[in-house]
Each structure stands twice: as C-alpha cells, then as structure tokens.
Amino acid sequence: MARSLTLKSTKQLLSGYEIPILGYGVYQTPTNVAEDVTVEALRLGYRHIDSAAAYKNEKEVSAAITKAGLPRSEVFLTTKIPPAATGYDAARQSIEDSLKKAQTEYFDLILIHAPFGGKEGRLGSWRALVEAQKAGKTRSIGVSNFGVHHLEELEEYIKSGGGGQIAVGQYEIHPWLARSELVAWLEKRGAVIQAYCPIVRNQRGDEPVLKELGKKYGKTAAQVLIRWSLQKGLVPLPKSVTPARIRENAEVFDFELDEGDMAKLQTDKYEPCAWDPTVNQD
Numbered sequence: 001m002a003r004s005l006t007l008k009s010t011k012q013l014l015s016g017y018e019i020p021i022l023g024y025g026v027y028q029t030p031t032n033v034a035e036d037v038t039v040e041a042l043r044l045g046y047r048h049i050d051s052a053a054a055y056k057n058e059k060e061v062s063a064a065i066t067k068a069g070l071p072r073s074e075v076f077l078t079t080k081i082p083p084a085a086t087g088y089d090a091a092r093q094s095i096e097d098s099l100k101k102a103q104t105e106y107f108d109l110i111l112i113h114a115p116f117g118g119k120e121g122r123l124g125s126w127r128a129l130v131e132a133q134k135a136g137k138t139r140s141i142g143v144s145n146f147g148v149h150h151l152e153e154l155e156e157y158i159k160s161g162g163g164g165q166i167a168v169g170q171y172e173i174h175p176w177l178a179r180s181e182l183v184a185w186l187e188k189r190g191a192v193i194q195a196y197c198p199i200v201r202n203q204r205g206d207e208p209v210l211k212e213l214g215k216k217y218g219k220t221a222a223q224v225l226i227r228w229s230l231q232k233g234l235v236p237l238p239k240s241v242t243p244a245r246i247r248e249n250a251e252v253f254d255f256e257l258d259e260g261d262m263a264k265l266q267t268d269k270y271e272p273c274a275w276d277p278t279v280n281q282d
C-alpha cells in the first residue's frame, strides 16, 4: 500500500538485496560540495545514493557515508559504467576505477549508463558486470537508458548463456514521460525501475495541475511529483544541493495522491528534459 511507505521502505531486487525506495541523485553535484550535501542527505534519512563514474564525485559521495558515521552496509550505493567505457575491457577497468575512487569493497548496484557502443559494446559491458557481480564487486546489476530493442537483445544474450539478471532499469520518468511500454517490459520480468529527473529538473513548477494538487495537499510541485513516482511503484532519484530542498524532497510520506489526482497526472506526452538514448539505433 502506497500509504504505508516511509523513507525506510525498500523493495526487493531479483538479486535478493533490498533497495531503498527514495534515492539521492548527485548528477551535476560539484566535487567541492558533494561530500557535505551527501552527509546532509544521510543525516535526513536518505539511505540510497545514485552516483556514476561520469559524475566525477564517487570519491566524495562515498566518503560522506563514513563522515555521516554510517556503516557502509547501511547505504545503497550505485555507480554506472560510462558511455566512454563501453565494451568488456573498458567496462572491467571502469568498475575497478570506480571501486578505487569510492574506496569501497563493493557497490550495491552498477548500471550500464547508456546503450552506446553497438551490440558488441553493450554485451561486452554486461559480461564485465556479470563477472563483477560473481566476484562480489557489486551486489546487483542493471541498465540505464536501454530501449526495449536493447533490452530484448540483452535478454537473448542472458538466456543463451551470458547470464546475469537485470535487477534494475533506470530511466527519465515523470508525468510528461511515463514510458509505459518500457516500465511494463521491466515489471513483467521483476526488475525495479528507478526514475531519474523525477522533478523534471524543476522545469514544470508552473503547470496548472501541479499548482492545483500542491494547493490541495499542501505540498510543493516537487513533492507532488516525487509522490507520483512512488505511487507508480518507481524508485525516484531527486537531486538537490540545497539543504532545504533535500529535506523537502524526503517529506513525501505524509500524504497520498488519490486515484483521480493520479489520473490527472497522466498526460500521455513524450517530452524528455534530459538526453534520450533509449532511441539509439546502433
């Protein structure tokens, strides 16, 4: 039941591990503030950090776990193999580099950041991930920005002996890009879906529907959007470097959008605010 969700709620992944349902995004979080803002998020109760090699702050966000006085095992830490490291050898190296930078024995989740590099590149990266998981360097593995055609290519490889399980799919998802086909594909296979840009990078605050619902529930546009994501069964990853907003984005467990209001947020639009590698055809 959505109503009973809390900041401590988790979902079980196909790997058997638990993932906290609200993540803290750190894309474009500058190195010089990354440690402090992540400590702030952890202090407020977030237990899930969405990092990536490409964000260049793995060292700082991981250091924040220790600085916050938390054992590594209490925080779900994600990284991603960047597009520049596609393919078996480069992906293997990228995983080692990330472990070193974050000074951690393991990640909770490593994703392929985007489906670039052609079939050989994608499947080579996946092979490196499967090996890393077997070696205990990551607990779960998954993909980000893969279109259904990329997912089907990967599924065929997995079934024909490549192995591994797509535990997580990470995508830009919000009411103006609900991605129902992709979500259905992944849900059917038991994968957990993370929503990036869950507050549409703060570009939709003036939408009449957000103003109306914000007023009705006494919540901000960002809170309505994060709540929408949670009630859709997604794992939203809002990013902020502003302490008041970090707190605001976690204060989404004391209200519930009713069915009619969830329906009002169904726009059937396809309007990404970030990149959209799902449509990549190589």
Ligand SMILES: NC(=O)c1ccc[n+]([C@@H]2O[C@H](COP(=O)([O-])OP(=O)(O)OC[C@H]3O[C@@H](n4cnc5c(N)ncnc54)[C@H](OP(=O)(O)O)[C@@H]3O)[C@@H](O)[C@H]2O)c1
Pocket: 024, 025, 026, 027, 028, 050, 051, 113, 144, 145, 170, 171, 195, 196, 197, 198, 199, 200, 201, 202, 220, 222, 223, 237, 238, 239, 240, 241, 242, 245, 246, 248, 249, 274
């Ligand atoms: N896999 C991928 O390809 C991919 C792509 C994009 C993002 N991501 C992940 O998803 C996370 C979130 O996506 P995102 O950072 O692009 O977008 P987002 O979380 O939708 O929006 C972040 C922006 O909204 C502002 N903001 C945060 N909370 C707010 C609030 N309560 N009220 C008003 N404005 C607020 C932030 O400003 P301040 O920081 O200045 O407060 C920042 O400018 C990323 O950090 C990253 O971890 C993954």
